[in-house]
Amino acid sequence: MLHTLAVLVENHPGVLIKVAGLFARRAYNIESLTVCQTEDPEVSRMTIVVAGDDQVIEQVRNQLSKLVVVHSVVDLTEKSVVDRELALVRIPINSETRSEVFQTVDVFRGRVVDMGRSNITVELTGDIDKIDAFVHALRPYGLLELVRTGKIAIMRSEA
């Protein structure tokens, strides 16, 4: 099962390699990993999506916590969270496909951010499922390029 871990780490060079090295060495599977700044300039936040059964996930959490550069590890999987991913997709268009492509983009509430003579680039934000569905819907037209940020997530505030 996929778990989403929010990991607060020291904002130093070398921290990413420590975390990545740990995953590689212990043969944990990273599905995606994002790193970004936080409200505290000394702390970065990694959002790591990792696959594994409960025992593996517990090992991952404990191993991560053990790194001196890691301040905290929270498993967001069972929690109520808002999660998002951003994708940029370049799709070929021609006179025949043009309107269908635009329709699809509309249905998913994508935004056209660039337009060439024979292709368009679309920005789409949403949860992973939505982006997967979008990519799936566009595949028949031929994807020229696909860039995804990986998931970021935040816990919902208490009502």
Added chain:
Amino acid sequence: MSEEKKGLSGAKLLLDALREEGVDIIFGYPGGVLLPLYDAMLDSPIRHVLGRHEQGVVFAADGYARVSGKVGVCLATSGPGATNLVTGITNAYSDSIPLVVLTGQVPTSSLGSDSFQEVDIIGITMPITKHSYIVKDPRDLPRVVKEAFFLARTGRPGPVVIDLPKDVLAQENVEPFPSDMKLKGYKIFGRGNNSKIEEVAQALSEARKPVLYAGGGVVTANAEEVLRQFAERANLPVVTTLMGIGSLPYGHPNLLGMVGMHGTVTANYTVDDCDLLIAVGVRFDDRVTSGLGHRFATKAKVIHMDIDPVEISKVVKTHMRIVGDARKILEELLEVLPGHSLPDLSEWWGQIRNWQKDNPLGCDLDSLTPQLVVKTLGELAGGEAVIATDVGQHQMWVAQFYPIAHMRNYATSCGLGVMGYGLPAAVGAQLARPQDNVFLITGDGSLQMSIQELGTVAQNKLPIKIILLNNGVLGMVRQMQKMFYDGRYNHIQLEGNPDFVKVAEAYGIRGIHVNSVDQVRGAIEEAVNSSGPILLDFKISPDENVLPLVPPGKVITEMIVR
């Protein structure tokens, strides 16, 4: 503090910070980028001991740490000096030994340019250190040193590397930053959990066949005394790992010996048959479980007490976990014990005594066997002596037959099992415990991996006694070839061995050949009473086996015993 430190060089700041951590000795080997540090050392009260190879200096620091309980410190220059440390750092990491490892580095301005003797030692050692630092601003030195020692010795101990660019050491007039530690992400699990302690006591009172499985964490926690009290109070049988040897003194009636691949039959049967396994400071290594965690102590409820949450349920499914320091946990347990009835274990002990009677550790004491040597040494030198070993058959004979009385009297490489550890570890041990008799028990293969450290012994006039069990072969590998590869021996013969007595003599160290059984006792007596270093070269048969042995892939009750 910053007042008085004003105007110091980076090197002096470093040495002062080391002093503040109580460092009295550094094992080191110099080189170009370390010149500012070596120069400053002339004015420092810290003693520097020059090894003969950087692997020797890190092993010496490790031996020093094991027998003293303090943090060992070693130093090597950039590039080849630093890479020569790698095996030693790994060894300390595998066995959770506290070290602070100082490496020289090229000047900060040259970093990343493939300059002469530049190597990314932080990158190389990342998987084998608890933490590491490269100091790019000399003002950080006091804080970094303080943090490094704190990290090395607290929680689950381990090696910490500090990489020191030459300009950082050389800079003059440094006004240091405050040394306050900034370790927001570091978690130490100090104590147990009271409600859990009650549960343990409860489980114990309900058990019929309990056993205590003690390991290196008992050593780290200095929990020898409380472990003994607990075992005696609850009348528990105790098995130890190789790392945990000495947590009960050899010969203690509750001690069943080592568990695992070369453990005693009784220890292995007891663990296999128990209904309650109380594991303290152990990590269920595959030398113990045969890599078959799911077939280990299958009838037992498993209670695991460990300071590192990662170890719990890593190999064997744990029913009750207590994360914390072994000594504190055992102390709490001892406190609540009077509130619980203790189980009647007479039937269990009856069973155990029968196993012991039927399966004594066998050995031939009528000819010049390694077991005879180890036992005679044990008789004459006793449990109070400090024992260092190398890796191989001789290491196992020591584990089985030497009467180690205290856990800090013993230095052996376990998790990494690295040949060449013994002699430099003995150097470190002797320097840590100058009043004690230090013996190295080694093999002719292992000794030759560090034989140059005889120079360190000679230079420092260290009265180390070397017991060489010389079988002319890589005995442990030969035994495997004999048992599991139909005796198709190859590349285990150490033809071309030198005369080790002459080698010792070349270093100004006395040596004695021991070629027959009637010379054994006399020679060992001489060594025990010798005020200087001495090497005894015991000629033993290459055909001796270490038994019992659990063959690869078998569970721990499936032992070969003869």
